[in-house]
Amino acid sequence: MDELSDLYNDLIMEHSMNSCNKKELKCYDCCKMGHNPNCGDEIKLELKMDGDVIEDLAFVGHGCAISQASTSIMIDTLRGKAIYEAKKIIETFIGMIKREITDEAELEKLEDAIAFRNISHMPARVKCALLAWHTIEDMLDERERKVDGE
Amino acid sequence: MNSSDIKKDFPILQNRKESYLDSAATTQKPKQVIDAIDEYYKNFNANPHRGAYSLSIEATQKYEETREKIAKFINAKHTEEIIFSKNATESLNLIAYSYGMENLKVDDEVVLSIMEHHSNLVPWQKVSKVTGCKLNYMYLNDNFEISDEEIEAKITDRTKIVGITHISNVLGTINDVKKIIKYAHKKGAIVVIDATQSIQHMKIDVQDLDADFIVFSGHKILAALGIGVLYGKKEILNKMTPFLMGGDMIEYVYEQNTTYAPLPNKFEAGTQNVEGVISLGAAIDYIETIGYDNIQRIEKEIVDYAMQELSKLDYLTLYVTPNRAHHSSVISFNIKGVHPHDVASILDANGVCVRSGNHCAQPLMRYLGIDSTCRASFYIYNTKEDVDNLVNALNKAYEMFKKYM
Ligand SMILES: Cc1ncc(COP(=O)(O)O)c(C=O)c1O
Ligand SMILES: [Zn+2]
Numbered sequence: 409m410d411e412l413s414d415l416y417n418d419l420i421m422e423h424s425m426n427s428c429n430k431k432e433l434k435c436y437d438c439c440k441m442g443h444n445p446n447c448g449d450e451i452k453l454e455l456k457m458d459g460d461v462i463e464d465l466a467f468v469g470h471g472c473a474i475s476q477a478s479t480s481i482m483i484d485t486l487r488g489k490a491i492y493e494a495k496k497i498i499e500t501f502i503g504m505i506k507r508e509i510t511d512e513a514e515l516e517k518l519e520d521a522i523a524f525r526n527i528s529h530m531p532a533r534v535k536c537a538l539l540a541w542h543t544i545e546d547m548l549d550e551r552e553r554k555v556d557g558e
Numbered sequence: 559m560n561s562s563d564i565k566k567d568f569p570i571l572q573n574r575k576e577s578y579l580d581s582a583a584t585t586q587k588p589k590q591v592i593d594a595i596d597e598y599y600k601n602f603n604a605n606p607h608r609g610a611y612s613l614s615i616e617a618t619q620k621y622e623e624t625r626e627k628i629a630k631f632i633n634a635k636h637t638e639e640i641i642f643s644k645n646a647t648e649s650l651n652l653i654a655y656s657y658g659m660e661n662l663k664v665d666d667e668v669v670l671s672i673m674e675h676h677s678n679l680v681p682w683q684k685v686s687k688v689t690g691c692k693l694n695y696m697y698l699n700d701n702f703e704i705s706d707e708e709i710e711a712k713i714t715d716r717t718k719i720v721g722i723t724h725i726s727n728v729l730g731t732i733n734d735v736k737k738i739i740k741y742a743h744k745k746g747a748i749v750v751i752d753a754t755q756s757i758q759h760m761k762i763d764v765q766d767l768d769a770d771f772i773v774f775s776g777h778k779i780l781a782a783l784g785i786g787v788l789y790g791k792k793e794i795l796n797k798m799t800p801f802l803m804g805g806d807m808i809e810y811v812y813e814q815n816t817t818y819a820p821l822p823n824k825f826e827a828g829t830q831n832v833e834g835v836i837s838l839g840a841a842i843d844y845i846e847t848i849g850y851d852n853i854q855r856i857e858k859e860i861v862d863y864a865m866q867e868l869s870k871l872d873y874l875t876l877y878v879t880p881n882r883a884h885h886s887s888v889i890s891f892n893i894k895g896v897h898p899h900d901v902a903s904i905l906d907a908n909g910v911c912v913r914s915g916n917h918c919a920q921p922l923m924r925y926l927g928i929d930s931t932c933r934a935s936f937y938i939y940n941t942k943e944d945v946d947n948l949v950n951a952l953n954k955a956y957e958m959f960k961k962y963m
Binding site: 412424446470536 | 897958
């Protein structure tokens with residue numbers, strides 16, 4: 409129960425219920441759907457780039473508190489970051505959830521997203537926490553391939 | 559006899575402290591069933607049908623005796639009308655492939671209810687795609703039930719197959735399958751009854767129902783995982799071609815041709831799950847010792863109590879018919895504004911096992927305009943204490959979310 413209140417804490421609840429990142433951007437460079445058939449979580453992520461910097465991100469969607477909060481917190485964390493920084497953070501987040509990265513200094517870089525570190529105690533919810541992160545990972549990869557191809 | 563007495567027969571309910579409210583997914587097993595499996599491996603194990611030595615003959619006997627037991631249990635006219643499968647899903651696939659694919663044509667109609675489990679829906683979609691037959695659905699009234707008008711509107715002279723679940727695994731609605739079978743027969747259709755959620759709760763008499771096919775899974779009626787049953791009328795099964803080919807289902811095999819074994823072996827290819835069959839036999843003995851009268855009385859008491867307590871929680875939406883006589887022992891619900899997966903996690907942390915999700919019934923969810931529900935399902939070993947734990951855990955979940963709403 410303690411771990412649970414740890415997880416459903418103020419930060420996560422606020423982000424899941426009243427996120428200011430939950431909106432459509434006026435203009436964006438690419439968007440992608442992510443979904444998790446397990447609990448029906450669905451998000452649409454919109455990404456606006458400024459050169460190699462993530463200028464803005466937003467999402468719409470529905471699903472469990474974990475998936476929605478994780479998306480919103482990810483947006484706060486990645487906004488304004490250069491692609492190479494963002495990729496490092498995404499890698500660290502996924503590593504943290506899989507318990508492969510435990511180094512505190514490294515985890516600090518996740519900012520608020522560190523709130524999900526205990527999700528690995530709830531295997532049924534890992535996919536919920538990772539949904540947005542896998543989606544943005546795919547978006548950045550696709551974008552890279554497109555830029556390389558040009 | 560009450561649920562506390564029965565609970566003592568279930569080792570897992572002694573060994574674990576959770577309130578197990580997911581019996582619609584799979585029931586726990588009484589020690590009588592566990593012991594029967596143990597005894598089989600200690601004293602009788604051999605490949606049935608394949609050895610001339612006494613051990614194999616005894617294994618075969620145990621297997622075939624259980625077939626007879628099941629035939630009596632559901633009042634089948636002939637023992638060979640009982641076919642063993644892996645689960646309800648495989649039984650339904652067998653019907654769809656061996657009957658549906660061979661008999662349906664363009665312009666024919668298959669009628670299902672919108673509350674079917676994917677297992678009684680996706681195979682028929684495949685039949686429809688291959689044969690060109692139409693797939694029509696019977697929808698629900700405001701009580702989550704199928705009205706007579708709906709039955710009569712959807713089952714027509716073109717209908718060749720009606721597939722209907724006896725009890726919905728999401729809503730707990732008990733469908734009047736006898737009435738549906740009677741009407742479908744009048745229209746010349748055959749009927750497939752999915753008894754996966756009913757046979758553990760109520761007496762099934764296939765001759766009284768006049769059912770053409772009935773399927774169920776052993777694991778939802780106290781038996782092991784991996785054993786299922788298909789009942790079919792002998793005259794229909796005899797005309798069907800085999801579903802799986804291989805050992806044991808043959809008579810003579812030549813280089814280019816094969817003749818098939820008679821019923822029931824025709825539909826039982828390969829080495830069978832004797833352990834599972836034995837466990838199902840023990841489960842039926844257990845059910846018969848308690849008696850369906852007692853099962854219904856005990857379940858009614860616990861579900862009445864659960865409905866009474868859950869109805870008091872005004873933050874809940876319940877997806878249940880108000881007609882108690884048409885409601886079995888599954889209760890789907892949502893906390894308004896909270897995703898069921900979060901609710902299930904919080905209940906889990908409080909020692910209450912419920913399922914959340916679409917319950918393998920996505921078309922039903924879409925029809926109801928929701929993504930998913932939490933589902934508490936009850937069986938004879940559940941006590942009022944389990945219900946109290948559920949209610950307390952729900953209150954905690956609601957408290958956690960309320961302040962952010
Ligand atoms: C109504 C109904 N039909 C079919 C099935 C499929 O059962 P199984 O997965 O054992 O094949 C289930 C179980 O989830 C069910 O509830
Ligand atoms: Zn989720």
